[in-house]
Amino acid sequence: MSHVHIIGGGLAGLSAAVELAAQAKVTIYEAGPACGGRARSFHDKTLDALIDNGNHLILSANGLTFRYLDILGARHTLSGPGIPIFPYYDLQDDLAWTLRLSKGKIPFWALPGGRRVPGMKLSELSSLGRFLKANDNTVVEDCLKPGQFSRRLLEPFAISVLNTDLHTGSALLLGNVIRKSLAQGGMACCPWFPEIGLSETLVDPALAYLRRYHGEIRTGVRVSAIEREKGRVTAIESTEGRIELGPEDHVIVAVPGPVAQSLLPEIIAPDAFESIANAHFKLSTPVKARGVVAQARFVGLVGGISEWIFLKGDVLSVTVSAANRYADRDSNEMLATIWSEIRRALDPVLPHPLPVAMPPARLLREKRATFAATPEQNRRRPTAKTDTANLALAGDWTNTGLPSTIEGAIQSGLAAVSALGFRSAIKHTES
Numbered sequence: 324m325s326h327v328h329i330i331g332g333g334l335a336g337l338s339a340a341v342e343l344a345a346q347a348k349v350t351i352y353e354a355g356p357a358c359g360g361r362a363r364s365f366h367d368k369t370l371d372a373l374i375d376n377g378n379h380l381i382l383s384a385n386g387l388t389f390r391y392l393d394i395l396g397a398r399h400t401l402s403g404p405g406i407p408i409f410p411y412y413d414l415q416d417d418l419a420w421t422l423r424l425s426k427g428k429i430p431f432w433a434l435p436g437g438r439r440v441p442g443m444k445l446s447e448l449s450s451l452g453r454f455l456k457a458n459d460n461t462v463v464e465d466c467l468k469p470g471q472f473s474r475r476l477l478e479p480f481a482i483s484v485l486n487t488d489l490h491t492g493s494a495l496l497l498g499n500v501i502r503k504s505l506a507q508g509g510m511a512c513c514p515w516f517p518e519i520g521l522s523e524t525l526v527d528p529a530l531a532y533l534r535r536y537h538g539e540i541r542t543g544v545r546v547s548a549i550e551r552e553k554g555r556v557t558a559i560e561s562t563e564g565r566i567e568l569g570p571e572d573h574v575i576v577a578v579p580g581p582v583a584q585s586l587l588p589e590i591i592a593p594d595a596f597e598s599i600a601n602a603h604f605k606l607s608t609p610v611k612a613r614g615v616v617a618q619a620r621f622v623g624l625v626g627g628i629s630e631w632i633f634l635k636g637d638v639l640s641v642t643v644s645a646a647n648r649y650a651d652r653d654s655n656e657m658l659a660t661i662w663s664e665i666r667r668a669l670d671p672v673l674p675h676p677l678p679v680a681m682p683p684a685r686l687l688r689e690k691r692a693t694f695a696a697t698p699e700q701n702r703r704r705p706t707a708k709t710d711t712a713n714l715a716l717a718g719d720w721t722n723t724g725l726p727s728t729i730e731g732a733i734q735s736g737l738a739a740v741s742a743l744g745f746r747s748a749i750k751h752t753e754s
């Protein structure tokens with residue numbers, strides 16, 4: 324039986340391992356103390372609460388993510404309203420509204436009435452067409468028609484999806500996401516997020532599944548070198564010693580791009596990154612909202628620094644994307660600003676106002692949360708297939724056609740499996 328050695332236990336590595344479990348012996352080498360990489364939850368001692376390293380929103384359009392969860396029997400661990408509704412609050416104009424997308428492809432939601440973005444004109448929908456036609460040099464701001472549809476929906480959507488500013492973000496990558504989501508109708512845009520935490524939804528069920536197939540998961544093992552001879556990997560060097568490979572063995576390198584480059588100097592990978600900041604606030608009692616916010620359990624924000632507030636029992640978590648622009652801002656000052664934005668957006672839908680004094684809080688900044696999704700960086704993404712016969716690449720930074728996302732990471736794992744000649748849900752098609 325073939326033995327596939329997977330270096331990196333993030334979602335790309337886990338996706339590959341799950342796909343291979345019934346076809347080969349699988350071993351994952353993960354440098355950290357636990358698998359999950361950039362999508363993990365942990366118990367935070369300061370807040371004494373389980374928190375995600377960063378809030379992750381998954382759209383129903385993410386078909387490969389849902390397939391992965393179905394294989395693991397873990398779809399039920401996601402939570403969401405089940406319909407395409409997005410409550411928003413505009414901090415600049417003090418205005419709350421709810422975007423209610425039509426379920427089908429025809430955008431009835433954009434017609435005048437209570438379902439669309441306030442102040443938008445129907446003609447602004449043409450921005451979507453521009454994204455669908457974008458080429459590899461187009462940036463997001465080139466496609467945006469000025470107006471409230473852009474300001475209140477497309478701009479924040481672009482920044483969340485690409486984690487890159489509008490002046491440099493790739494319109495092609497955003498267009499690929501729009502093609503799979505908004506262009507397919509509202510039911511492709513239902514928002515989901517883990518009910519308990521990222522690890523409980525995306526990681527722990529995968530590890531349990533792999534153990535059922537006798538897969539080996541070796542955490543705390545950092546791979547430091549990959550030895551090759553005559554176009555094949557022959558050994559892996561790790562903190563636990565040297566691992567010799569047999570003639571039937573394969574390797575999937577599923578580590579972040581810069582680590583992959585240090586192991587395989589010939590590959591080209593993205594070399595510019597964007598950060599994401601997440602603020603977590605621990606309340607003394609669970610926060611119970613009314614109406615549509617209770618249904619969605621999140622609110623999108625426009626016109627401030629906060630982008631999404633997630634209501635998770637007694638924890639309120641806020642996402643700030645493309646956060647390189649806030650790198651010099653003091654963390655306590657940022658937390659105070661975010662707390663005031665939360666109060667403005669949530670107080671109107673709560674039975675009692677939130678405390679004026681900021682509760683215990685943490686600001687987590689993931690400096691290299693994603694590669695900068697610019698046209699230039701997008702051109703630096705390699706395919707899964709390499710010139711080394713028994714070696715493939717995986718990771719959200721490989722050439723998936725998607726920005727750095729859970730769906731992209733899962734797709735990349737499947738592409739690596741396919742590139743090595745194993746059965747996979749996707750054929751090896753990238754060029």
Ligand SMILES: Cc1cc2nc3c(=O)[nH]c(=O)nc-3n(C[C@H](O)[C@H](O)[C@H](O)COP(=O)(O)OP(=O)(O)OC[C@H]3O[C@@H](n4cnc5c(N)ncnc54)[C@H](O)[C@@H]3O)c2cc1C
Binds near residue numbers: 378380
């Ligand atoms: C704060 C934040 C918010 C995000 N929000 C969203 C969102 O809302 N929606 C969405 O779809 N995506 C989101 N993302 C992106 C998503 O988390 C990533 O695209 C995805 O998790 C990447 O998975 P990966 O396996 O490619 O990489 P990683 O998760 O980086 O996995 C790589 C693994 O390799 C391990 N490793 C590194 N070096 C070695 C070595 N030498 N030997 C062995 N192991 C090694 C690492 O420890 C890590 O576990 C967000 C990311 C962040 C950081």
